[in-house]
Amino acid sequence: MTALARDKKTEYKEGVEIPAPVEELTIIYAGALACLNANGYLVPGADTAGLIFHGIAREHVDNSLGGDGDLTAVVRRRGLVKMALGHAITQANMGDNVFIVDDQTVDLAAHVANAIFCGVIAEFIDTTHAYIDIEPAIVQGDVATHIADTSGAHAASAISTTDAGDHFPAATDTVEEQIQDLAKGPFFLTLPRFTGWTKDGTDKTIVLPAVESPLPVVVKRAYANLGTAPGAGKTLALKLNDTVLASIADANTQGEAEALAIAVAANTDMVIKANETADGAGANCDIILVMYKDDGE
DSSP states (O other), rough: OOOSSOOOOOOOOOEEEEEEOOOTTTETTTOEEEOOOOOOEEEEEEEEEEEEEEEOOOOOOEETSTTTTEEEEEEEOOEEEEESSSOOOGGGGTTTTEEEEEEEEEEEEOOSSOOOEEEEEEEEEEETTEEEEOHHHHHHHHHHHHOOHHHHHHHHOOOOOOTOOOOTTTTOBBBBHHHHHHHHOOOOEEEEEOOOOOOOSOEEEEOOOOOOOOOEEEEEEEEEESSSEEEEOOOOOOTTTTTEEEEEEEOOEEEEEEOOOOOTTTTTOOOOOESSSSSSSOOOOOOEEEEEEEOOO
């Protein structure tokens, strides 16, 4: 095919009423709410997973002895249609969405199982009748059906992504997996610089602002940086909530631990203790913690 080089007469339809092929062994009654099934054939409206509302049948079509598509039925796809409600409504329900119960009844979301979107209440008549604007359902029916069907092909676990920046492992290639990875972390916590602990070979609780997480976390890595090295034959041991965090010895001023698994419950203060095998007062220290949400895995 090539782009136009001259004027063209383009065929079109108003789209208010169109024919649709009827499912085999099926009767469509005039005035019925009609849906398309997974194979694209017209069936009577029902609260059945996978159906998509297609319009109001304008004629009686008996395909009870025929195969798929042997007969077609004209359906109307726009307008305000008087419909019966399965449960009582009031004027306050104006603008609410309605969903198919059967081929002549609709209801509010709380009273259906599969949420086959049929339209919006446009005019209140009485407690069990209303005029329904069906056009929103025609425009949005496909989207609404797949949103309701979280186990289907449009679920987050089935939607693949293009990871152009290689931010995730190759096997982590769906929206659901990548969101789960992002939610777990890593999260980085830099504790305020602390100074002046006493060096006497016993645990000293460092006075820091109360730091806690509203979610349970697991500390996986720790990095510490000292202003002054412990000195020959001496060690600074750091603990988080009484679990060994990292240690720095001799002339070193930096320490790290990259195989930790320190669980900290939600809303629990992170308490740092220092224990240095020397006399005098400690110098300053910085600590960075790398943690993940603790999901029990």
